[in-house]
Amino acid sequence: MTNDFQTHINQITxxxxxxYLDISNRDLSGTAGLSEFTNLQSLNSYNNKFEDLxxxxxxxxxxxxxxxxxxxxxxxxxxxxxxxxTFPNLEAINLENNPVKTKNxxxxxxxxxxxxxxxxxxxxxxxxxxxxxxxxxxxERAQQLINQGNTTTQTQSHTAYLQELVQKQPSEIxxxxxxxxxxNNHKNSNFNALYLVGGLVLFxxxxxxxxxxxxxxxx
Numbered sequence: 001m002t003n004d005f006q007t008h009i010n011q012i013t014x015x016x017x018x019x020y021l022d023i024s025n026r027d028l029s030g031t032a033g034l035s036e037f038t039n040l041q042s043l044n045s046y047n048n049k050f051e052d053l054x055x056x057x058x059x060x061x062x063x064x065x066x067x068x069x070x071x072x073x074x075x076x077x078x079x080x081x082x083x084x085x086t087f088p089n090l091e092a093i094n095l096e097n098n099p100v101k102t103k104n105x106x107x108x109x110x111x112x113x114x115x116x117x118x119x120x121x122x123x124x125x126x127x128x129x130x131x132x133x134x135x136x137x138x139x140e141r142a143q144q145l146i147n148q149g150n151t152t153t154q155t156q157s158h159t160a161y162l163q164e165l166v167q168k169q170p171s172e173i174x175x176x177x178x179x180x181x182x183x184n185n186h187k188n189s190n191f192n193a194l195y196l197v198g199g200l201v202l203f204x205x206x207x208x209x210x211x212x213x214x215x216x217x218x219x
Contacts, residue, residue, distance in 0.1 A: 002029040002049045009034070023048065024069075031055040042067040046094075051076050057086065067092040071126075075100040078134070080116060081107035093119070094126040095134065102137040106144075113141070117158045120165075128165065135166050 005028045012018070015036035024046035031054070034040070038060050050073045059065065065087045075098040082104070084090065108116070116138065119125030127134040139162040145155050 002027050004028075005030045005050075005055075006032040008032075020044070029074075032058075034059040040065060044069045045073065046070075047072040049074050053078065053083070062087050063089050066090060069094040070098065071095075072097045074098065075132075077101055077103050079104045079107075081105070081109075081112060084108075084112045084115065092124050095132075096126045096129050098129055098132055100129070100132040100134060102134055105137060105141040108141070113138075113145075114154065114158070117161065121161065135162060138162050139166050 003026055005023075008023065008026065008028055009032040012021075016038045018037060019039050020042045021037065021040055022044045024044050025048075027049055028045070029049035029051070034055070035058055040059060040061075041064050043065070044067075046069050048070075050070065052075065053070070056065075056068075066089055068087075068090065069092075071094045075095060078095065078100050080102055083093075116125060120127060139159065142155060142159040142162055146159060
């Protein structure tokens with residue numbers, strides 16, 4: 001079951017003041033108009049049901065948008081050239097855990113291609129996904145550039161790096177895209193274990209104390 005995105009957006013007040021919009025974990029799908037979000041800088045749409053990002057086009061002041069997180073959605077296709085051109089100041093992108101492939105990669109400028117690969121290297125642009133084909137698509141594009149005569153050191157370096165990522169085993173990729181909150185859950189489980197051990201120790205001390213007290217009474 002999914003929830004209508006526009007219905008959810010209609011319930012939000014003071015849209016013009018919002019810089020960080022968190023719509024995560026709501027099973028949202030469909031499209032919505034974002035024309036009232038005039039100051040939006042960061043959008044967190046973790047774990048929803050979106051299949052495309054075309055509705056981002058309705059956002060005004062597109063140069064303000066710096067971060068988008070669509071981890072764990074159902075994105076089918078992404079035009080990275082459109083994304084980087086439409087939102088020129090994007091600093092962080094998360095498209096992991098989506099069955100997504102790219103389109104129109106030939107529209108990427110050399111600068112945008114380098115920006116993408118560099119972003120993937122330093123994990124600002126997170127596109128690694130065992131479900132999707134973004135890495136393979138980027139590698140194919142890099143190889144096309146080389147075949148077209150673009151044999152610069154930079155292009156060859158990009159190709160080698162993408163090749164290394166593509167050759168990783170699915171288990172390695174899955175471990176890299178483990179969501180941050182799973183790490184928090186692991187920490188919480190550690191804390192819970194500590195509390196349990198501490199409780200047992202206190203209980204043991206209390207039992208010994210009661211036994212000692214009863215022994216003194218019998219004497």
